[in-house]
Amino acid sequence: MFSFFRYLGSGCSLGDIHYNYLIGKSTAATIIPHVCETIWKKLKNIVMSEPTKGKWNEISMKFEKNSKFPNCLGALDGKHIRLIQPEHTGSLFYNYKHYFSLVLLAVADADYCFVWVDIGAFGKNSDSGIFKNSSLYKRLTEGSLDIPEPKPLVIKNKSVELPHVIVADEAFGMMENLMRPYGGRSLTHPKKIFNYRITLARRYVECTFGIMCNKWRILHRPLDVNVEFAEKIVKAICTLHNYVRMRDGYT
Incomplete structure (x- = not known):
């Protein structure tokens, strides 16, 4: 050991x-x-057990407390794990950053822990493409993740029921339980505020990757293994x- x-x-x-x-x-x-x-x-x-409805609610409350983003179940993003070029794979693992990699796609909570991971996709694939072929996408589509019911939020003095969501960047498509920022540059002030809030929530998965790499330094170099x-x-x-x-x- x-x-x-x-x-x-x-x-x-x-x-x-x-x-x-x-x-x-x-x-x-x-x-x-x-x-x-x-x-x-x-x-x-x-x-890393699959969250129950009670656990999802705990995650949501921590995100609301720490990032002021309500109904958040986690932050989704991908990380490229460097590889020495695998044999007989051509450009399958060659990514847009111009090195060989496999992809770790993960959802992190507000405690910087992984809630869900998908490991091993080709580096050439986009995060959104990997997500659409993942078990998480299938479960979200099926509605089989025991996600809490929509929660009422007060917006402009009106109570509106909104679903719980996983937050991601603009590369991902919108789903009932997946939220991304507004695209474009000419955004209204409320949309800019929304994007700022979603960025605060999304940073948890980025920080989780950083903590992981800092502790497990094998990830600081290309993995010279199959x-x-x-x-x-x-x-x-x-x-x-x-x-x-x-x-x-x-x-």
Whole structure:
């Protein structure tokens, strides 16, 4: 386990593990993905379980308290995880930022924890395209996520029932439970205020990615492993990120 946490936490190579722990590189390349997979399977449903209606309400209340954005269930965004070009994949993993990557698409809450993740999409794909092929999109479309009923909000002295939403950037399409900012430059003052508020809510997923990368420094360099190994690394890191946040009391 020391070698596993050294590998993920420091960003050292399998060669460094070989020299420091007297473990063969091929042995390390077998053990580490096995540990990653075990962590994901054993801890995922504990630290990243599907929210109940009560949990969604807790998340919504924290977003309203911290970002002044009511009825918010989480912030959605994608992060490109750098890779050394995988063999026999052509340009599938080559992204618009001009490097090879796989995509981590995630929803984060106001405690900087992951509520939902989708890992392994090709780097060339857009966040919105990945989302439309994800389990989250399917569940939102089906209405099977146990999302709370619309909540009345007072707008201009009138009570209006509005749905609970996940917030995202302008790359994503609108849905009943997915909210994006207004597009364009010539916006009215109320629309600018709305965009500012939604930006405050969206920053939670960006900060979550930042906290994760700061702690698990293997993400500071391109992953020099095959795609399956890379996916297992990212799954384990997302799981451990939530575990550490919960253990440390979200500080």
